[in-house]
Each structure stands twice: as C-alpha cells, then as structure tokens.
Amino acid sequence: NAGVTQTPKFRVLKTGQSMTLLCAQDMNHEYMYWYRQDPGMGLRLIHYSVGEGTTAKGEVPDGYNVSRLKKQNFLLGLESAAPSQTSVYFCASSYSIGQDPLGYTFGSGTRLTVV
Amino acid sequence: AQKVTQAQTEISVVEKEDVTLDCVYETRDTTYYLFWYKQPPSGELVFLIRRNSFDEQNEISGRYSWNFQKSTSSFNFTITASQVVDSAVYFCALSEWGLPALANEKLTFGTGTRLTIIP
Numbered sequence: 001n002a003g004v005t006q007t008p009k010f011r012v013l014k015t016g017q018s019m020t021l022l023c024a025q026d027m028n029h030e031y032m033y034w035y036r037q038d039p040g041m042g043l044r045l046i047h048y049s050v051g052e053g054t055t056a057k058g059e060v061p062d063g064y065n066v067s068r069l070k071k072q073n074f075l076l077g078l079e080s081a082a083p084s085q086t087s088v089y090f091c092a093s094s095y096s097i098g099q100d101p102l103g104y105t106f107g108s109g110t111r112l113t114v115v
Numbered sequence: 116a117q118k119v120t121q122a123q124t125e126i127s128v129v130e131k132e133d134v135t136l137d138c139v140y141e142t143r144d145t146t147y148y149l150f151w152y153k154q155p156p157s158g159e160l161v162f163l164i165r166r167n168s169f170d171e172q173n174e175i176s177g178r179y180s181w182n183f184q185k186s187t188s189s190f191n192f193t194i195t196a197s198q199v200v201d202s203a204v205y206f207c208a209l210s211e212w213g214l215p216a217l218a219n220e221k222l223t224f225g226t227g228t229r230l231t232i233i234p
Contacts, residue, residue, distance in 0.1 A: 033221070040124070042206060042226040058221065090160065092222075104150070104222060106160040 002026050006091050006107035013081040013114045021076040021110050023091030029105070031094045032074035033058075034066060036087040037109075043090060049074055081114045088112070117142045119209050121225035128197055129233045136192040136228045138207030144168075149183065149190045150208040150222065160206075166190065194230075202232045 004025045013019055023032065030051050035043040035058075045058030047066040055066045063085060065077045074093075078085060091107040118141040128134045140149065151163040164174065166183055174181045178195045194201050207225045 040226060042224040044224070045221055048221060088158070104162065108159050
C-alpha cells in the first residue's frame, strides 16, 4: 500500500531550467494538492485539483503549472526555475464523504534546490 | 480567509516534562475541521488528529491530549511526560467546510512549532 509517492526525492536545478515533479496516489482519492514548505512559513498551497482534468490556484501559484490528466497523478511543473523556488515540496491527496474532508495523506517530500 | 497562528516558534523542555503547543485559528465558517501533524527530523508529515467544529470534547490518546475551545478559537496540543522521540516540528491546520465545493478541501497550515526534548 504505497499511498502517495513523489518523484524525485531530491533535485538540484540551475536557474532557468525546467522540471516536473510527479505525484502518484493509489487510494483513488479525488483531491490532490501541491504544497511548498519554507523555513518559518509552514506549508503553503501552490495548486490543487478536485478531480481529473481540473486544477485551481492556491496561495502561491506564480511560477508553477500543474496538470491532472489521470486521477492518480498530479504533476507540478516549473518552466523556468528561480532560486526563490528552492523549497521542500509536498504532495497530498484526500477524499470526502459528502463535504466532510477526511484522510489527508502526504507524500514524503521533494527537496529542490535552484542554484 | 482562514488563518492558523502558532505563536510558539520553538520550545525546549527537559524529558518527562509536560508541554503544550498552542494553536489559534480564524475562520468565517461555522463548520470546519482542525488537524495536528507531526514532522519528525526525517521530514515526513504524520497525521495526529482531526477534529470537527461540532465536537468540542477534549481528546486523549496515550500521552497526547487536545483541548478544543471554540470560544477562544483555540485547539491546543499537550504532550504529557515528554520523550526524546517527541522532538519534531508540529503543525496545526484548518480546513473549512463550506460552499463552493472547491474551497472545502484545502488545508491551511500554521507556521509550526519546533519542539526539542532535552534528555
């Protein structure tokens, strides 16, 4: 039972390079999220998805794009990486019973450094 | 907009002491959910508890207990007889339950409290 799997776990990018972070969940959850964690800032929501083919902006969406082509996958893209995007990125998924939010499950994180 | 405040940035206590981590929240909704997560040095986020706004009963789980008070918008977390393994960053988080549906599922986190248990 893998839960939420993030790849890669670590990455170093040069400024201006692009990359995609992959999040995969095997729990059939409808909702998926990308957060970034920075020292003293807690976790801040970048983008989220309430279902296959749908995405929405979170608190800090600038510089990122996302896609949810398959229910189990949620991709986070950086088109032109900047040092300010150095962070730890967490993916999460959740499900609801009605509108009752349950079962947030987090991946183990991706540590990204932009030099 | 929803907001979670964890005013204690860092706390250090000697092993076996009790420690309380504070969490104050703001929300416009009457129905919402509160969470606590633990982030040990290994970095993963570990779910500790979920509480909905209709349930103000305090909860105890082993050495952990939670005090939910709607009157003061607080959801504090107490560790009794602390142990070195409790050393971690602890996050309080809030999820609003209201329309539109797109807003329901987002977790808003506090900035975390780093707890260090001194042997």
